[in-house]
Amino acid sequence: MAFQPRARTPREFRRRHEKPKQRAKAGRREENSSYQYVEKQAPNSKDIVDRTFNSLHHLGTQRFAIPPYHEHFDRWLLNLRNVLSEFEPSVPVGVDDRFMQDSARILSEIELTLQERRLKEVSREEAIRVLSQKLSEARSLLAQVERQDATKAKELSGQRDRAVKPALTRIGKLRGELDRIVRMRAGFLRGISKKTKAQKTAETTQRLDLTKRELANIEKSYATEHEKLQADHESRRRQVLQQIEGYQKEIESLEPGSEVNDALEARRLACDALITAIDSLLQRNKSDSLTTGSSERSARGFG
Numbered sequence: 001m002a003f004q005p006r007a008r009t010p011r012e013f014r015r016r017h018e019k020p021k022q023r024a025k026a027g028r029r030e031e032n033s034s035y036q037y038v039e040k041q042a043p044n045s046k047d048i049v050d051r052t053f054n055s056l057h058h059l060g061t062q063r064f065a066i067p068p069y070h071e072h073f074d075r076w077l078l079n080l081r082n083v084l085s086e087f088e089p090s091v092p093v094g095v096d097d098r099f100m101q102d103s104a105r106i107l108s109e110i111e112l113t114l115q116e117r118r119l120k121e122v123s124r125e126e127a128i129r130v131l132s133q134k135l136s137e138a139r140s141l142l143a144q145v146e147r148q149d150a151t152k153a154k155e156l157s158g159q160r161d162r163a164v165k166p167a168l169t170r171i172g173k174l175r176g177e178l179d180r181i182v183r184m185r186a187g188f189l190r191g192i193s194k195k196t197k198a199q200k201t202a203e204t205t206q207r208l209d210l211t212k213r214e215l216a217n218i219e220k221s222y223a224t225e226h227e228k229l230q231a232d233h234e235s236r237r238r239q240v241l242q243q244i245e246g247y248q249k250e251i252e253s254l255e256p257g258s259e260v261n262d263a264l265e266a267r268r269l270a271c272d273a274l275i276t277a278i279d280s281l282l283q284r285n286k287s288d289s290l291t292t293g294s295s296e297r298s299a300r301g302f303g
Contacts, residue, residue, distance in 0.1 A: 045090055045091070045092060048086070048087060048090040049087070049090075049278070049282065052083055052086070052087040052278065053275055053278070055079075055083045056080075056083060056271040056274055056275050057271065057275075059076065059079060059080055059083070059267065059271050060267060060268040060269075060270070060271030060272060061264075061268065062076065062264075062267070063262060063264060064262035065262075067121070067260075068121055068122075068125060069117070069121060069260070069261065069262040069263070070114075070117060070118035070121045070122065072262070073114040073117070073118060073263070076114075076267065077107075077110070077111060077114065080107070080110075080270075080271070080274075081107070084103060084107075084274070087278065091281070091285070092285075093285050095281060096281065096284065098280075098281075098284070099277055099278075099280075099281040102273075102277040102280075103274060103277055106270055106273045106274055106277065107270075109270070110266060110267065110270035113263065113266045113270075114263055114266070114267075117260075117263045117266075120260060121260050124254050124260055127250075127254055128251055128254050131247050131250050131251050131254070132247075132251065134243075134247050135244060135247040135248065135251070138240055138243045138244045138247060139244060141240050142237065142240045142241065142244065145233070145236050145237055145240060146237070149229070149232075149233040149236075149237075152229055153226070153229060153230075156222065156225060156226055156229060159222070160218070160219070160222040163218050163222065164215055164218050164219060167211055167214050167215040167218060168215065170211045171208060171211050171212060171215065174204055174207055174208040174211060175208065177204050178201065178204045178205060178208060181197060181200050181201050181204060182201065184197055
C-alpha cells in the first residue's frame with residue numbers, strides 16, 4: 001500500500017479565517033476604550049467662589065523680595081484683573097451694579113497707589129544712579145589728585161636737586177681748598193708766610209660760609225614750597241574725601257526702607273476689600289433669591 005501524503009491547508013484559507021478574529025479584537029478594543037472616557041464636569045459656583053477667594057488671598061500675601069519692586073506691579077495687577085474676570089461670569093444671576101462700582105473703585109485705588117509707589121521707586125533709583133555716578137567721578141578725581149600731587153612733588157624734588165647741586169659742588173671744592181691751606185706749612189723757606197696763610201684761610205672760610213648760607217636758603221625755599229604743596233594737596237584731598245563721604249551717606253539714605261517696599265499692605269487691603277465685595281454680592285444674591293421664592297409661593301397659594 002503506497003503512502004499518501006497529508007494534504008496541507010492553503011495559506012489563503014488560513015488568512016480568510018484570521019481576518020474576522022482580528023476585526024473582532026479591534027471592535028472589542030474600541031468598545032473598551034469608550035468606557036475609559038469620562039466626561040469632565042465643569043466646576044460649580046461654589047468651587048469658583050472658593051478658588052477666587054484663595055487666589056485673592058494669595059495675591060494679597062504675595063511678596064516681592066528683590067527690588068526693583070515696581071517691575072512686579074503690572075504683572076500683579078494683571079493677575080488680579082484675571083481673577084475677577086474669571087469670577088464674574090460664574091455668578092448665576094450675574095453681578096450687580098454695586099459690585100461693579102465697588103470692584104472698579106478698589107482696582108482704581110490700588111492701581112493709583114502702585115503707580116505712586118512706582119514713581120517713588122523710579123525716582124529713588126534715578127537719584128541713586130546720579131549719586132553713584134558722582135561718587136565714581138569723585139573717586140576718579142581723588143586718584144587724579146594723588147597722581148598730580150605725586151608728579152608735582154617729584155618735579156619739585158628734581159628742581160631742588162638741580163638748584164643745590166652747584167652750591168654743594170662749590171662747598172666741596174672750598175672744603176678741599178681749606179684743607180689744603182691748613183696742611184700748608186708757613187715760614188720763610190716754605191714759600192708762604194703765616195700771615196698769608198691766615199689770610200687765605202679766612203677768605204676761604206668766608207666763601208665757604210657764604211656758600212653754606214646760600215645752600216641753606218635754597219633748601220629753605222624749597223622746603224617752604226614743599227610744605228605749601230603738601231598743604232594744597234591735603235586741602236584738595238580733604239575736599240574730595242568730603243564729597244565722597246557725602247555721596248555715600250546720600251546713597252545709604254536712599255536704600256530701600258519703609259518708604260520704598262513691595263506695597264504688601266496696600267495690596268493686601270485691596271484683596272481683602274475685593275473679598276468683602278464678593279461676599280456682599282453673594283449675600284445680596286442669596287437674599288434676592290429668597291425674596292423671589294417667597295413671592296412665587298405666595299402667588300401660587302393665592303391662586
